[in-house]
Amino acid sequence: MKSPNICQDCTVRDLALCGSLDDMELGLLNSIAERRTYARGTTIIWAGGESVICANVLTGMLKLTTSTPDGREQIVGLLYPADFVGQPYSEEAGHSVRALSDVELCVFPRQKFEQVLDNHIRMERLLLQRTLTALQEARARMLMLARKSAHEKVAEFLLEMADKAGPTGCRSAPDAPLTFDLPLTRGQMADILGLTIETVSRQLTQLRTAGVIGLPGSRAVTISNRTALEAIAAAA
Amino acid sequence: MKSPNICQDCTVRDLALCGSLDDMELGLLNSIAERRTYARGTTIIWAGGESVICANVLTGMLKLTTSTPDGREQIVGLLYPADFVGQPYSEEAGHSVRALSDVELCVFPRQKFEQVLDNHIRMERLLLQRTLTALQEARARMLMLARKSAHEKVAEFLLEMADKAGPTGCRSAPDAPLTFDLPLTRGQMADILGLTIETVSRQLTQLRTAGVIGLPGSRAVTISNRTALEAIAAAA
């Protein structure tokens, strides 16, 4: 019926929640899991809708959003490979989940997943720890959204992305130029930072003319002066 | 040594995490718990400091804050009786916890508390569920901080406080005037909403002159037109 063992060639096997399971337990999880791919732009979970699935991200990137009734949107989190998606123990989804790139997920029906959690303490504990971390991150982001200027927001965001997206070999000098791709449009950056597209764009060109960063292409960034960027991110 | 059973007269016995334990388990928790009182204004946990304790709130109210290096502060959460404080499985505290009123806590050493969690699945599951809820709330707050106007923020906040602080008998008519006390100064409201004191004050007087609310004293609020207030909170 099912493919014999979809976990065997799993790319995030050791990083995801399931890393805590032994082979036998994996077999069980395997039997309720299903790999699914979604095209860029697909909404996988609708805020306010029924919370029917949980999943692990295998490849790609997703955004987690909430919106005001009149349509203003805010990205409240980004999901990368090995991250966990969904809300166990909740009947209703609190926010929408949308694919920013083509994504591949390892999907579980929510209720069955809860049963697995119930029977596998180690996995539950891992989920608890991840959730606690996510909570801390969310709260740090609250500070940024509420109290930082556009300047600071953009600088901080670039540093974060540099750490996430650009492990292209540990640059020898701490201040050597580092180039990486932004996997996001200006609009998406704006949604994350609580700004408008125009403001993000202006801040970036301002950083460029200040010589702190370079913008080789519309999706690429070079950090030419990390120290300066950090100074901007931290203070005003 | 210890008082025989401090849980016996616990005011939040059924609402807090410990509600999931039976009498024998409670005894065990009891042996590592300690009641402590803190005066208004006391900082109980410092952001960046060692995460040494966890606790349940018995009485009073606390704030959870993060700050920028240069001192701007943001309240990232409020804690009421029966709420849980602290970060299990984390060596370092991610945010500060400060008493807004005189408070009474039921305090556990963090590592011992973790051991209890490890041995009492029901309690751990409850904590997981609470953490998931807190995460959802934090994310909703992110939307508010980033995307709502001062008008909307203040209106939304008043409605929230009305629900929390003013269960003074379910008012018969849904639109009957409801009066309650704000347990917060304008400054604290500003810290929660990501605004300044002046802006909060202005918004309140504006709502008052519009006839939506009344301000009988500087710490009391009357919601005279809940429907209007809800309309302001939801849309622009």
Added chain:
DNA sequence: CGATTCGTTGACTGTACTCAAAATCGGTGG
């Protein structure tokens, strides 16, 4: 090659912040 989305730039506006001063509240002691 046209169409569409995305990004940049410009001019203008408005909301909320800053600085400053008055008014009110709350507590203390004469």
Added chain:
DNA sequence: CCACCGATTTTGAGTACAGTCAACGAATCG
């Protein structure tokens, strides 16, 4: 009880930062 002090709140005037509206250029895709 009232005068006084500090803290909190309100109100005012001016400013600045980021949002809005709009046009244009660049990239992407069918």
